[in-house]
Each structure stands twice: as C-alpha cells, then as structure tokens.
Amino acid sequence: MAISALVNLPEKVRDRDVFHDRTGYVYVTLGHLQPHDRILSILKYVPDPNGRWQADSTRYRRLFRGGVASAIESMNQAPFEYLVRDHHLGTTLLEVPRNHVTKYFSPETRLKEILSHRTNDALEESARRMSEALHDVLGIPFNHLGVTGSIAWNAHDTAFSDINMNIYGLEMSKRLQEGYDSVAEQNGHVRLRVLLEWDRTMSNILARIPSYPAGDLRTLFSRKKEMYYGEQYIGVTPVLLPDEAPIKYGNESYESLRSKPVTIEMDIQKDDYGIFLPAIYEGISSPVAQIDGDRVTRIMIYDGSFRGLFREGDRVEVVGSLQKVVPARLGPNGDRSVEFYQIMVGTKQGVGMERIRLIES
Numbered sequence: 567m568a569i570s571a572l573v574n575l576p577e578k579v580r581d582r583d584v585f586h587d588r589t590g591y592v593y594v595t596l597g598h599l600q601p602h603d604r605i606l607s608i609l610k611y612v613p614d615p616n617g618r619w620q621a622d623s624t625r626y627r628r629l630f631r632g633g634v635a636s637a638i639e640s641m642n643q644a645p646f647e648y649l650v651r652d653h654h655l656g657t658t659l660l661e662v663p664r665n666h667v668t669k670y671f672s673p674e675t676r677l678k679e680i681l682s683h684r685t686n687d688a689l690e691e692s693a694r695r696m697s698e699a700l701h702d703v704l705g706i707p708f709n710h711l712g713v714t715g716s717i718a719w720n721a722h723d724t725a726f727s728d729i730n731m732n733i734y735g736l737e738m739s740k741r742l743q744e745g746y747d748s749v750a751e752q753n754g755h756v757r758l759r760v761l762l763e764w765d766r767t768m769s770n771i772l773a774r775i776p777s778y779p780a781g782d783l784r785t786l787f788s789r790k791k792e793m794y795y796g797e798q799y800i801g802v803t804p805v806l807l808p809d810e811a812p813i814k815y816g817n818e819s820y821e822s823l824r825s826k827p828v829t830i831e832m833d834i835q836k837d838d839y840g841i842f843l844p845a846i847y848e849g850i851s852s853p854v855a856q857i858d859g860d861r862v863t864r865i866m867i868y869d870g871s872f873r874g875l876f877r878e879g880d881r882v883e884v885v886g887s888l889q890k891v892v893p894a895r896l897g898p899n900g901d902r903s904v905e906f907y908q909i910m911v912g913t914k915q916g917v918g919m920e921r922i923r924l925i926e927s
Contacts, residue, residue, distance in 0.1 A: 702753075
C-alpha cells in the first residue's frame with residue numbers, strides 16, 4: 567500500500583510528528599522547542615520480526631509506552647551518535663540529525679486521504695467521523711487536524727492500535743478546549759471520557775511517581791477532557807505551529823542548580839501555553855530557600871501526563887528541577903538582571919520524583 571502521508575521533511579517540525587531514520591527506526595517529535603539541525607524526539611518503534619505492528623512487509627516492536635522513564639529506556643537503544651548535549655535545555659537528549667531522516671509523515675495529509683477516500687478500517691472511519699464532528703460543531707478547518715501515531719504511517723492494527731489525532735494552532739486548540747462539552751452535546755455519537763475511564767492512566771502515574779497522593783490525582787484528572795466516538799476513545803492533542811512557539815530555540819539556556827528535585831509552591835498567573843508540550847505556566851512562587859529567597863516565575867513541563875490540567879488562579883505544589891534561565895542576550899553591559907528561575911517537571915535526573923499537584927483553585 568502506498569503511504570500517502572509520506573512527504574518531504576519540512577523546514578520546521580512540530581510536536582508529535584512521525585519520521586523514520588536511515589536504520590528504519592521510528593521516532594515521534596518531542597515538543598515545540600526544537601533545534602535547527604536536529605530533531606528532539608522519542609524513539610518509539612524498532613524493526614523486529616516478532617513485533618505486533620506492521621507496515622508493508624516490516625514488523626515493528628514498540629519501545630516507548632509513556633512517561634519519562636520509558637523515554638529514557640528507549641533513548642538508550644537509539645544510535646549513540648544521536649545522543650547529544652543540548653545547550654538550550656542543558657542536558658543530553660535524543661536528537662536525530664535532519665540528514666538522517668529518510669521518511670517523514672504528515673498527519674494532515676494522512677487525514678486528508680481518509681476524508682477523501684473510502685476508509686480502510688474501523689479506526690480510520692472513527693478518525694474521519696471525529697474530524698467531521700469537530701469541523702461541524704466547532705468550525706475547526708480540516709487542515710488544522712491530523713492523524714498521527716501508527717495510523718500516520720499505515721502500521722496500525724484494529725485489534726490493539728489507538729487513534730491519535732492532532733489539532734494545530736493556538737487559536738484552534740483553545741477553541742477545542744472551550745468546546746468539548748458542545749461537541750458532546752451536539753453530536754449524539756460523541757461523549758466525554760468519565761473519571762472512571764482514567765483509572766488505568768492514573769494507576770500508571772502512581773506506579774511511576776509513588777509520592778503522588780492518589781486523591782489529589784483524582785481531583786486533578788476530574789478536570790481532564792477527552793472524547794469517545796461511539797466506543798472508540800480518540801485522543802486529540804493540541805500542537806503549536808512553529809511560528810507560534812513562545813520560546814525560540816537558542817534564545818535562552820537552562821542551568822540546573824541542584825542535583826535533586828526541589829519542592830516549591832507557586833500561584834499560576836498565565837496559562838496560555840499550558841496545553842502544549844512543553845507545557846508552560848507563568849506566575850510567582852513563594853520565596854525559595856535554595857536561591858536565597860528569590861522566586862520562581864515559570865514552570866516548564868515535559869511530562870505529558872500533567873499538561874493542560876492547570877489554570878490561571880491555581881496554587882500548585884511543584885517538585886522538579888530548579889533551573890536558572892539565562893537569555894542568550896543579556897542586558898546592556900552584560901546586565902544579568904534579565905535572568906530568572908524556572909522549575910522543570912519531566913527531567914531525566916528527576917524520574918520517579920517530579921510532579922505537580924493542585925493545592926487550591
């Protein structure tokens with residue numbers, strides 16, 4: 567079967583793009599903060615004759631199953647030359663050189679094929695119907711939607727594959743966030759996922775972050791909104807367009823100030839980019855002893871379990887990596903007053919310990 571989503575590698579990639587390298591490994595782009603000559607990503611599938619996924623005549627085994635620990639495990643199986651010190655993020659990460667990318671798959675092109683032709687199976691049909699519901703109820707243009715995951719590169723299996731969709735752009739993503747209830751109310755085939763249906767996800771989070779209070783996690787997940795079309799769960803993830811990214815790669819760098827996670831409390835004052843990856847929240851913390859009573863003014867989250875769950879006006883407790891943010895260009899005469907502090911959740915050194923929970927809303 568021809569892979570209709572196969573297109574030339576664009577100048578700028580986006581979160582959740584899917585691509586192959588020259589070894590045949592399959593990667594998913596990680597976040598909107600991307601270097602210029604490499605692609606920060608997660609190794610998700612590798613060729614394996616006993617694998618469950620199949621595209622054309624090649625079978626694949628899945629490595630990444632969610633969470634920071636799984637990302638680290640899959641990173642350790644990537645080609646060694648892909649592990650580089652990222653000078654912006656201040657740590658060693660998996661970044662595939664652009665000239666090693668052999669196949670790049672466009673989620674929008676894949677959805678366009680599904681919308682334009684007779685669907686091949688029940689998963690494609692559910693993706694088509696969900697797209698039509700979002701278009702008809704919320705007025706979201708089809709070219710702002712895409713199908714990613716294994717469906718994007720025709721490796722899905724109706725027996726076990728998920729449906730992963732993207733919604734592109736700040737405006738359309740916000741429209742969806744505000745319109746979940748309307749979609750469910752105006753389309754009889756769509757319903758919202760109830761809290762009980764998050765039990766498995768919450769159990770997985772508690773297993774990898776044992777310190778997280780279970781009751782607090784349930785309170786937090788009562789805010790989470792996702793949809794089913796009929797009996798098929800369909801995750802729709804907000805993705806920023808490259809020119810909408812609030813931080814340009816290389817415009818600042820992060821210096822970790824402690825080898826172990828620190829705990830702070832912070833009042834969130836701005837949540838415009840909290841639904842994307844990395845999720846970014848701005849605000850003001852209580853005085854932090856580790857920085858001589860100074861305050862943290864930004865939270866950056868690379869753990870996808872916690873993105874989109876906090877709002878302006880929330881007071882949160884954050885356990886994460888305390889970092890100094892150093893702009894690439896300091897003030898006049900090297901003035902360092904423009905430096906500030908952030909706390910990052912989802913780092914390699916904090917695996918199993920970093921978290922963010924709601925104290926007061």
